[in-house]
Amino acid sequence: MDGTLVDTEPCWIAAEFALAERYGGAWSREHALQIVGSDLLDSGRYIREHMGIDVTPERIVDELLDSVIEQVERAVPWREGARELLASLVDAGVPCALVTMSYARLVEPILAALPPETFTAVVTGDVVDRGKPHPEPYLTAARSLDVLTADCLAIEDSNTGTTSAVAAGCRVLVAPLHVPVSSGPGRVFTPSLAGLSAASLLSVATS
Numbered sequence: 001m002d003g004t005l006v007d008t009e010p011c012w013i014a015a016e017f018a019l020a021e022r023y024g025g026a027w028s029r030e031h032a033l034q035i036v037g038s039d040l041l042d043s044g045r046y047i048r049e050h051m052g053i054d055v056t057p058e059r060i061v062d063e064l065l066d067s068v069i070e071q072v073e074r075a076v077p078w079r080e081g082a083r084e085l086l087a088s089l090v091d092a093g094v095p096c097a098l099v100t101m102s103y104a105r106l107v108e109p110i111l112a113a114l115p116p117e118t119f120t121a122v123v124t125g126d127v128v129d130r131g132k133p134h135p136e137p138y139l140t141a142a143r144s145l146d147v148l149t150a151d152c153l154a155i156e157d158s159n160t161g162t163t164s165a166v167a168a169g170c171r172v173l174v175a176p177l178h179v180p181v182s183s184g185p186g187r188v189f190t191p192s193l194a195g196l197s198a199a200s201l202l203s204v205a206t207s
Contacts, residue, residue: 001100001159002037004193005082008068009036009178015067016047018062025051036179037158039063039101039131061103069106073195076113079177085201092198097141099130099165101125101156120198121145128138133160138168153205155193162187173204 002008010129013032020027028029033049035128044057044064089096098119100107103126111119121144122138142149154165157177164170165172166186174181183189188204192194 001098001107001110002102003079003159003177004155004175005079005086006011006072007077007177008072010200011068011071011077012064014071015064016051017045018067019047019063020051020053023051023053025053027051033179037101037132037160040103040125042131044180050186065103065106069109069206072106076110079175081191081192081196083114085193085196086114088197088199089201090115090117094198095145096122097123098125099137099141099143102175106135109141131165135164135168138165138170142168142170144169153201157181171205175202186205 002012013029016142017027017180019025035046038046040061041057044060047053048055081115086096092128096119097105098121100123102124106120111122117148121141121142123144125131128136128140136156138149138152142152149169152170154170155170155175156162156165156172158177158179159181162172162174162181166184170186172187174187175191175193176189181189188207
């Protein structure tokens with residue numbers, strides 16, 4: 001979701017810098033980009049260590065979520081082509097799962113801005129034991145859709161998410177945004193979601 005469907009990374013980064021200021025820590029854009037796509041508690045632990053603040057990872061995550069949700073509720077920062085691609089998949093009858101390390105309370109305002117039939121399943125970071133880059137999130141999504149991961153095409157924007165999807169056995173369409181993603185087996189790259197449709201994704205999935 002974050003960075004793939006919605007460009008929320010600037011929201012997260014702004015929230016992280018505000019957190020550092022609030023608790024007297026030090027932060028950088030380089031550190032912020034290190035945790036793009038990661039499990040939120042893993043990110044909280046990284047922030048605690050590298051920001052140098054005496055705040056629990058759980059508290060860090062909660063405060064960041066509060067900030068990002070407030071920003072998203074003002075305006076959902078859709079990535080170009082995202083809503084059109086989702087609509088094309090719905091029209092074609094393709095079952096879709098949202099697989100995100102964001103927690104359900106951040107996902108809710110995003111889903112509220114989409115037709116209710118958009119996603120057949122939703123897997124969030126607060127319902128899995130091991131987040132990305134572990135394969136559990138994508139394995140959970142495939143089970144929810146009652147399909148094999150080998151029959152799934154994941155769309156990702158980060159190394160962390162791509163690693164998770166590949167490890168689960170998915171083919172991956174990579175649409176990088178804020179961080180570079182390494183090339184490798186099972187990965188096809190696109191510069192943007194704009195102009196993509198269910199038909200074009202089928203060609204990627206079967207190529």
